[in-house]
Amino acid sequence: MFSFSNRASRLIPSRLVPQTCTVFLSAALFASAGLSSLAQSGSQPQSSSSSSSQPSEETTERPKIAPRIAQPEAGGSAVTLETNEPLFDLAVALNACGYDADLEHSIPVRLEIREEVNTALTASADARDHRDALCNYIRLHNMTDSGLNLGQYISLALYLNPPPQLTPTVEETELPPDSTQVVNILPLLRTFGEDVHLHALWVEHRPEYEAAVGKVHDSLTKMILATNVYLRLPVSSYDGRRFLVLMEPMLAPSATNARIYGNDYIVVGSPAAVPEDANPATAVHMDDIRHTYLHYEVEPLIYARASAMDRLLPLLKAVQDAPLDFTYKSDIAAFLTECLIKAVEAQTMDVGIARPKRPTQVKQRADLERYDAEMTEYNRQAEAVRRKSVDLSKRQGWVLVDYFYAKLGQMERDGVSLKDDIGEMVYGMDVDRQRHDAEQVAFLPQGTHDLVRRGPRQLSGLDLAEMKLMKGDLDGATSLARTALSDPAADHAEAHYVIARANLMQRQPEEAQVNFEATLKLSKDPRTLAWSHIYLGRLYDVQSEREKAVEEYRAALTVRDSRPDTKAAAEQGLKQPFAAPNVQHQEQDDNAPLDPSGKAEKDAYRPPSQH
Template identity: 50%
Template sequence: MLSRPSSLSAALAFALSLIAVPVVLHAQSSSSQQSSSSSGPPVQREKAPSIVDPAGPTVSLISSEPVFIMASALNACGYDEGLDESSPVRKKVRDEINGALAISEDARKKRDAACLYIAQHRMTGSERDISQYISLALYLSPPPDLETTVELTEMPPDATQVAEFAPLLKDFSAAVDLHGIWLTLRRSYDDEINTIHDPLSQMIVGTNLYLKMPASVYDGRRFVVVMEPMLSPRTVNARIYGPDYVVVTSAVNGKIRMNDVRHTYLHYMIDPLLYSRANAIDRSQPVLKTIRDAPLEFRYRSDTVALTVECLIKAIEARTMETGVPDFKIPAGVDRSDLPKYEGERHQVEARQEAVRLASVHHDTAQGFVLTQYFYDSLIQFEKDPAGLRDTIGEMVYSMDVDQQVSRAKRIQFDTEADADVLSRPKPRKLEGLDLAEAKLQTGDPASAAKLARPFLTDSNADSLQAAADSARANFVLARVALINKNPEEAAGRFKTTIDASKDPRLLAWSHIYLGRMLDLSCQRDEAVAEYKEALETRDGQQDTRLAAERGVKTAYAPVQGHTCQDDDADDADPKADPKAPAAPKPPAPKPQ
């Protein structure tokens, strides 16, 4: 039974005291508690999920009954990913559920209703389908209510898309008595938490020591790790809710994907440092033009701050990675005359270690994170300086020679496929259909993009949700093709059709932003502001959307510096002329047969 205090062991606490404020990795097994939102870096400000306790520790390791209930329902409906690698707890719960289903027709009916909903809302056939339900679970109250703890407009988009599942989950949970199963398993969950408490503590302490920053330097912000053995240990569900960072994970053989958890923790520590310097970072806009062919998510190719954050984090990961090459230690008691030989061997080992680190940097650079080498070199000096990252990050940003980085980026041969992202994790796949249309549009081939998109157009009475979604997205592609071809009337019509037909918050938001920009170019400022505000109301949840819409509300769009409403030439409506112009969001993977 977990009974350790919330503070770290004496040794770890002493180590962390070197950077002034001790981190508290509070291990507990508890149901969710409702919390309120708090201030943080300039990201989408959904209200904090109920899993976050505003009065709790800065960093916590917990379990959650609503997440357990949600994960159990997913398991009952065919979620088998990672089953062979999972904790025995997962099989035990599934057996308990199957036993309840075997003796109760009502339970089977409640299960079937829940599973039918899941089947009808399966969009990608990937972990992304599961993550939206986990996101919803983070906003549910403890049983028996299992109700959303905030208004739908205050929840992230992925959770709102399946919010109607909550009543079905409540019925299923009651029918098989998941609360009773939970109570019998609390000891097992405590044991799961115990296995990763110390490794997680050590990761956080080590990261803070490297950054020379305390974990609680930003008041009101929380980093929460939720242990849930009913989920696959192969993946980590990591997400950002305003100032709060939540990781939902599962262990295999007492270990979690610590590198993924650390990646999210680095975001938690570093995001506020760079987003507070967004205006200074915007001067690196020319870098974005060099990575158009990189296999990056759109947010990195369109947002200088997002790109800079990720490059810095990848540089830190390279500097601190386990290279697999053991450190060389000069044997004790060696003769002084032999020291040059041992020093030579030590340098050889260090050279091999550095080669491994540089290989990681080169890989990240080929992925499109072209500022990684710059930050890697800057961190070498940072490690020699007693000042923490909070005090030196400004110099790193302001000292960057943008022209030099552009020149370096132009010489890079980019990879053709992207690595998985812990905060997104789309499955790589061959581009086809609308995916390929997007790629053609981004590489300057609007004719091919239009040819690929047109077959997906349907009338407004499409007989399937997927067909309707594809048609809306095809209109979004064709609208941008029309802009490139200097046909604003067709573009506006297709953007409006997308707004009428789509339920995708990202398509809706960017359609409003494009319409706002077109209205700005037509000197219809009031109407343009209304469109930007509509974009903000869609709550896409992505920073590039929010920043573009907020800029539009504050300042009229002008793709050419010095453009005013006295300029009649609006040729620059071509979105490729604007580094912030979006592509459609990365589409879902095809549903498996």
């Protein structure tokens, strides 16, 4: 289960109160019949972003947290339920400036904090002036889409140091793009926070926040375990990927905000006020949280099979008229992921029918026969409900839901895990048949939008070097690649590959040859290996060493990179020697670059992968 800490109180000095209240889900082991145990974690993260470590009396200020929120130590839990003080500050500021969404369904602490803020504002004219400046900024940055409007502040909050700093934990260029639109709110927020004593309010109401988190805890634990039992996957320990659920009662309970930033899968929600005797799971949109968790579990399994994606691309042609977002009409891996998730949801949905109870005492054979008949009828009705959901998904454009629904049913009957079965699901798909079936679907005029928003990837290191190379910034690309070579943990093969191509464009064939040869010694990527051979073949052709060039082109074909442009380039090299397009003009222009890259091959300088 989650471990939970309740240490914050108004007696703790304000500068020592941790940024977050966090509960952790420890790793679990599966037996052949399913989940066998889920033990309480005995270790807690040591970062200042968790309430799991006692504040030291020698501490005088909070250390700067890592760019990613509440990052645990290796081996800790990958799944956490948290609160977050910068998010609290921004949510209170929004409330003070007219954010009343779903106020009537919020838990009492939201009204209590609003009233205390109003009392502080009434007592100070300066505070009111600062509030007005803050509200004016929020008004000027208002967006028509309420979800996007709130999302930009949530994005910013997740990358802030705790008060009183409230400064970004990364450079502005590394912030989520939507948050950069409102990053200049921070000076106004800091002043507002001092005026109304936001940190004192955070400490004062911490018990209510922890109580709200506690109510969600059990329901979230059951959801995580049930999902992993169905998929027959272990609840993983921290391996660089995180699934975080943040509770903020100052936000509207009716809306769930979910996003993926790099390796962090984040859901931000607010508990609703429910009767004491009600199911605690109804206090939050657990279906939305589960949908995001399925992204967290399913995406790595899909993207690990990127080499099989090209053969599935014809499926996208069949959904170009479907009411889908452009992402799913252009990214086959994203499309497959969403279809598989919807199929899991259909297989495990609450069908709204009471399941018959097996008799505890069987006195007559007729009792078992009656139960079997009731179960048969229940299964028939339940399947009808699920099939209706599947058919609706297909008409909304998710045409592979039917295929994955059937495959999941077989997986369940066979007792295998999704990880073991996903390969056959992807590689074994009859693409022509699925495309034909998709072409018969009459799409609805409107579909559904995925709850999860994915932040654009912030390029760095060799990925950024690749992008600079594509844009012609050769010095910048080379500098980043040489920096990677000095890092023992970096991809030295890719670094040499970047430098080699930059060498070509700078008319440095000898240096290029050295770096391509270094790439061949270090790389295990088929595409990098194949194109290194092709580049070397072209270099040899330019130097009139045809035999060596032919050997390189043949080597490129033996690597078996699956892309058609690779095969075409290598076969063309075997047919006739490569001639750099500008060779005939070198006498007129001594600065013209030696270019064995072949501009005709569009992927000669391939951009960094987005997955």
